[in-house]
Amino acid sequence: MKRNMKEFICLVMVVLLTFSTLVSCKSKETSVTNDNEEGNVTDNGNEKEPIVVKVFSCWNGSSGNAPRDHYDNVVANKILEETGVILDIEYATSSECENLNMMFSSGDVPYDLVTAPYWGGNGGETAVIKRASSQGMVMPLEDLLDEYGTNIKEFEQGSAKDFLENDIYCKEFDGHTYVIPYQLPAKPEDNKNWGYCVYVRKDIMEDLGWKPEDFDHSEKIYEFLKEVKAGDFKDANGNPVIPAGNWHNGWDYNQLTRSYHTGYMCGFWVDPETDKAIVDRRGPLVFDEILFMRKLVAEGLFDPEAFRQNDTIAKEKHAVGKYALHGVHYFHQKDFYKNTLYKDHPEMEYVPVGPIKNSRGQIGGNALKGRAGSPAWFIPADTDKETAIAAIKAINYLNSTEGKLLAFYGVEGEHYDMVDGKPKMRKEYIEMNKEGTLKTETGIQGEYREFISLYPYMSEWGEFTPGESEIPDKTYEHIIKDIVPDTIVDGYRASNFINDYDKKDEINELLNGDLWRDYRERAYFASTEEEAKKIIDEYCQYLIDGGILEYEEFINEEADKRDDNILF
């Protein structure tokens, strides 16, 4: 008997151990159901059970937009009241491309709705989403949009025509609509100019007797940096400044080399004599640009760590005014310095300088009419139909006039008032916004904005950043009028011809941006100019061996066939 008991206990243990090995292989349905059950809100006054839509914000670091509680905040409560839907949002903390690849390759997407980058063309995230859509991993939305999403369909008004033709309604999609872009300008005046330019620490500039307008060529930047190096300038901690640098991962030292940019839109350089285009990486300006950056690195005028520094290290430097000069867009640095450097050292303010003309003598840049490339949302194919309908209803509500105001300003009479037909956020909420607590506490100006197709900032609301009535401010006005004014152009971008090229995939791989960046930045560290040239020649030979000449020929032939304005 005793022996039998012992054997029985052993047998039970073995079964339990074996079962525990297999038990982790549970189905998605079970986990999702459990999540929904856990998350259900029953005490909301609605008789109907709310539908929880699991959303994945596939934007690295987007958790900064997250409200403290996705189930209970001003915007979420209103969406629930209007549509019976709760958007339960998760945020990516690593590369968007990796997340999308892993999500789709698992074959079982654990979300009902995903927001992700969709910059158009065939690179990066766009290529992954396009591939997944044409391979049946994304739900076709055209019928659902017709029935439940009429407001959402406004996105067509804000998209550039070739973006619609080649990306949103591209041939691979076989007439289906899979991806819905958002954050598009409602009208041309809503087209946000981010104010990308070179910024210089005002106290250093004044000390050296320079004026913002003196920086009219990249070479002037070089002269200035030499003077900075020779001077005894300190950061907020009393340590020596670095003449020039940038933010995380090299962002955005390209502003320093503007004099060597082609000024074209699609990565081509056009020979003024023959009017033929070649890939700009093979163009004559590339080498000028590389020699310029090499000079800065070799002479200790540019922080050599800055090309690959991470966000934390970059911010440590910027928080103490470590760089005398850097390139970035206006909104990024304004928000950051306000809460760090400027608190104790307002004299170390960074001011925009320029305008610096590009190689064709232009200030500012060309912007397409409508937006080409944008963030987008999609619904994975395995999402339950009812949940998909609920998601679209909620997003459609957010795209109504009331929904847009809710996401950006809150509830009328409580968070904002209508003054002369324009929303004006109440002072206490403007203060909350300045302190950075508005989106966390109320959800206003948080993640919910990410589902809105058209942003009518200026055309309807009269301010670029709702609730921050001081923006556009004088500095921003100066930047977008005098330093980097956008010229709105309409036309068909030559890069779209690749869609008809038979070796499209090979060319996309060949033109991989990471490899080009590696080569270019290697050349900045070359010990001599000859060595730098050798590095770039090696890369160009790789392009030629890969068939870039035939591709360029094809692009030129296609451009000749069309009568409309071809944008290179």
Add this chain to the structure above:
Amino acid sequence: MKTMTAKIPKNKLEKRNKRKLVWKRIKKYKILYLFLLPAITFYFVFGYIPMYGVTLAFKDFRFDTGILMSPWVGLKYVKKFFDYFQFELLIRNSFVISFLKLIIGFPAPIILALMLNEVRINKFKRVIQTVTYLPYFVSWVVVATIFSKFLSPHQGLFNDLRMAMGEEPIFFLGFAKWFYIVIISSDIWKNIGFNSIIYLAALSSIDPMLYEASAIDGAGKWKRLIHITLPAIMPTVGILFILSMSGLLKAGYEQIILFQQPPTIPVSEVLETYSVKVGLQQGQYSYATVVGLFQSIVSLILIVVTNKIAKKVSNTSLW
């Protein structure tokens, strides 16, 4: 019956009897043998079933059909990998970094273990062990950040020292020769303590009588090290060396990518970093699988060859 047995050759009969004996033994201790089941299940589910993923190297991966049903493309991606213009560079870098790690990093924990073995003050020994052991639990991101800070040309500890001596600061992570030193030293710093544990365990199993006897015979510390300690731990060293040969092409993705800087890319781009870049970042799963498969095949060949050589030379082997 006798006639039948006589017809069966002797060796076959022996085999049959051996088999019977094994089955008899299994039957007798069936409950104990049953305890193998969870382990077998574990390895089958998580070790062997995923191996079908290797077929991805010969297929065009589709999201909708998964690995099993994706269409076969033969050696398309193998050819693409061998034709890649940086193929030789990737192989060379992988070998150089792994080889340096092996020849410098492999003896380091042995030396540490031997040194610790000689320490007679237990408290001191424990402190040293803990101090060397802790970095193993620090992630590479943190290690890379610490090293970058120390080596920074701006207010980095080493450059501050150089500048105090009137020298120009150096961007240590921006030179190939320094890159190798940083990679090897950070690898040793992180893993030396953890890797020395197994040698300390081997050292503790040496019979103290041997040391006592040799001391009586007049052997000094050095002689005891050469003639007792080292031969005693040699089988462990041999086994771990054979195992480490399997990783000769694994230069350490995480560490390298975190230390990579533009000027060191020609020496730091290895098979693993390339595989992650084309696989996870660019979504070319089939191609990335070929890179990984190539690495595994080379590792398998290396481990088999090393095992064979070790067996012949020192009678130490894995199988």
